[in-house]
Amino acid sequence: MSDARxxxxxTYKLFVGGKFPRSESGRVxxxxxxxxxxxxxxxxxxxxxxxxxxxxARKAFGGWSGATAYNRGQVLYRVAEMLEGRREQFxxxxxxxxxRSGKKSDTAKAAAQVDAAIDRWVWYAGWSDKIAQIAGSANxxxxxxxxxxTPEPTGVVAVLAPQESSFLGLVSVLAPVIVTGNTAVVVxxxxxxxxxxxxxxxxxxxxxxxxxxxxxxxxxxxxVGPLAAHQDVNAIDLAGAxxxxxxxxAVAAEKxxxxxxxRVLRPAEVDWAAAPGTDRMLSFxxxxxxxxxxxI
Amino acid sequence: MTGSYARRYAHLxxxxxxxxxxxxxxxxxxxxxxxxxxxxxALRRFLHGLPGVDAVxxxxxxxxxxxxxxxxxxxxxxxxxxxxxxxxxxxxxxDTPGKVRALCAKGVHPDPTDQTVPQVAxxxxxxxxxxxxxxxxxxxxxxVASVATAFPAGRxxxxxxxxxxxxxxxxGADEIDMVxxxxxxxxxxxxxxxxxxxxxxxxxxxxxxTAAHLKVIFETGELQTxxxxxxxxxxxxxxxxxxxxxxxxxxxxxATPPVTLLMLEAVRDFAAxxxxxxxxxxxxxxxxxKDAIKxxxxxxxxxxxxxxxxxxFRFGASxxxxxxxxxxxxxxxxxxSGPDYVTVD
Numbered sequence: 253m254s255d256a257r258x259x260x261x262x263t264y265k266l267f268v269g270g271k272f273p274r275s276e277s278g279r280v281x282x283x284x285x286x287x288x289x290x291x292x293x294x295x296x297x298x299x300x301x302x303x304x305x306x307x308x309a310r311k312a313f314g315g316w317s318g319a320t321a322y323n324r325g326q327v328l329y330r331v332a333e334m335l336e337g338r339r340e341q342f343x344x345x346x347x348x349x350x351x352r353s354g355k356k357s358d359t360a361k362a363a364a365q366v367d368a369a370i371d372r373w374v375w376y377a378g379w380s381d382k383i384a385q386i387a388g389s390a391n392x393x394x395x396x397x398x399x400x401x402t403p404e405p406t407g408v409v410a411v412l413a414p415q416e417s418s419f420l421g422l423v424s425v426l427a428p429v430i431v432t433g434n435t436a437v438v439v440x441x442x443x444x445x446x447x448x449x450x451x452x453x454x455x456x457x458x459x460x461x462x463x464x465x466x467x468x469x470x471x472x473x474x475x476v477g478p479l480a481a482h483q484d485v486n487a488i489d490l491a492g493a494x495x496x497x498x499x500x501x502a503v504a505a506e507k508x509x510x511x512x513x514x515r516v517l518r519p520a521e522v523d524w525a526a527a528p529g530t531d532r533m534l535s536f537x538x539x540x541x542x543x544x545x546x547x548i
Numbered sequence: 549m550t551g552s553y554a555r556r557y558a559h560l561x562x563x564x565x566x567x568x569x570x571x572x573x574x575x576x577x578x579x580x581x582x583x584x585x586x587x588x589x590a591l592r593r594f595l596h597g598l599p600g601v602d603a604v605x606x607x608x609x610x611x612x613x614x615x616x617x618x619x620x621x622x623x624x625x626x627x628x629x630x631x632x633x634x635x636x637x638x639x640x641x642x643d644t645p646g647k648v649r650a651l652c653a654k655g656v657h658p659d660p661t662d663q664t665v666p667q668v669a670x671x672x673x674x675x676x677x678x679x680x681x682x683x684x685x686x687x688x689x690x691x692v693a694s695v696a697t698a699f700p701a702g703r704x705x706x707x708x709x710x711x712x713x714x715x716x717x718x719x720g721a722d723e724i725d726m727v728x729x730x731x732x733x734x735x736x737x738x739x740x741x742x743x744x745x746x747x748x749x750x751x752x753x754x755x756x757x758t759a760a761h762l763k764v765i766f767e768t769g770e771l772q773t774x775x776x777x778x779x780x781x782x783x784x785x786x787x788x789x790x791x792x793x794x795x796x797x798x799x800x801x802x803a804t805p806p807v808t809l810l811m812l813e814a815v816r817d818f819a820a821x822x823x824x825x826x827x828x829x830x831x832x833x834x835x836x837x838k839d840a841i842k843x844x845x846x847x848x849x850x851x852x853x854x855x856x857x858x859x860x861f862r863f864g865a866s867x868x869x870x871x872x873x874x875x876x877x878x879x880x881x882x883x884x885s886g887p888d889y890v891t892v893d
Contacts, residue, residue: 484886
């Protein structure tokens, strides 16, 4: 008997409703590193997978938005802990996705990215019970009333993850959506979806209720249409439609999104390594104002 | 002369047509079967003489029929047909006249934004809500169905059940959904179940000679075996049921595809044997368009075209309608709809 083990290759799958299904269509596509070397097959999600993901996200919305902000923060911090434990795996995947596997300088770059991503996750986790203090207010009114405005999550948010920054970019668009109580349907980077699909495994093992985050991999151009037109999606982040390749896509998506007045976060050039600020969190909030009589 | 000739040889030739179970000719057609229901022993012999059900084969057949792909125009047709077959149901202790009226309004115009959506077949309520529903549906052509006979358990004395039924009919119910006495059936007192169905059918008669249609609910989730479902189907049809219905929707196991398939086979065989057509109504647990279409495929493949109308096949459902409407919107607009665009019942 030879000493060589048979390699156990990982079957990357979608993440929908807390489960890991294959694409409903049965399709997969080849994922390669920057040099064209084959890394793995990723599921090629169809519009029906997108539909299923939205249904799962809607179902999870009540529980997640109703959880206390403190609880959400703890759950997200737990995600960061799990990420830390899987750091090596993510470094390898990011190095493969964005550089050349095994090359030392690429690994160092990837490690820096993963560290930044974990730190960012922790940073966003902390915002869960603080966002109401900067986005909410006690309004002075002419009458014997308390008048309070509080931010509330908008609902189901479709997120097109950045195409180039496969992990740091992904975390930078996903965390701000869910920390405030939204649920998300994420379309991973088309070229390098593997870190996103592995992040799903982390989410599944860290108390994030099933359906709060749903991850699809496949052709961004194929998935953005049904998501942008979907009547049960409340907002869409078009970060992944940035650049020449996707310019027209973003315009079409915005038009489709206008049909049910989705909130749209337009694609823009973003330095994912820079400090993010609160913009992305504030983009997916609704303001609720209540009047309450002052009891005397 | 030709008339008596035809009558004399009627039993030797194939029945030319089937007649509806609620029509006046049905009794005539059932007359040759009178000997099997003449005594408890005869009825038992007949029901136990029915061929046993091949459970694995039945489940496999139901599963196979569930794999048909129904798309585009066929799907649009199926959705509209399914909507027109719905008995839109509210059977809650918390039902109020307002809620019943809202449900009736929804039955008339399931999707207020689209007038091409067909109306549902019936509104199904408790007996005390029949008058409210009848008034709300006046002129729409939608039937009012009322559960009766101590629904859902059926645990009451016969006079109480009959009074329950008469009340509902007097209040204007077009259809009566009765439950059988499962305790009697399971302990083998077939004749008492048979007589009870006959008595309720009699109570469905109105003063003017017409009668409310009678649906007989088996509560198949409590009948334990497929053999029992086949037996009770024949028993109810022999007793004069116009419709046979799977469940009340009040127990954990409701309509399943195999049970419905079995009942469809029973009505098909009954029509072939006696020339009397009986309808089928699966109820409870059918929530998605996909499920509904599976049932329609089953009807078409088992009982045939003659059953593909709201007169002979119904869905007992409440949340199914919303899913059908969302799918209909998807087909007509090309974009996925959501629960924000249908009513909350």
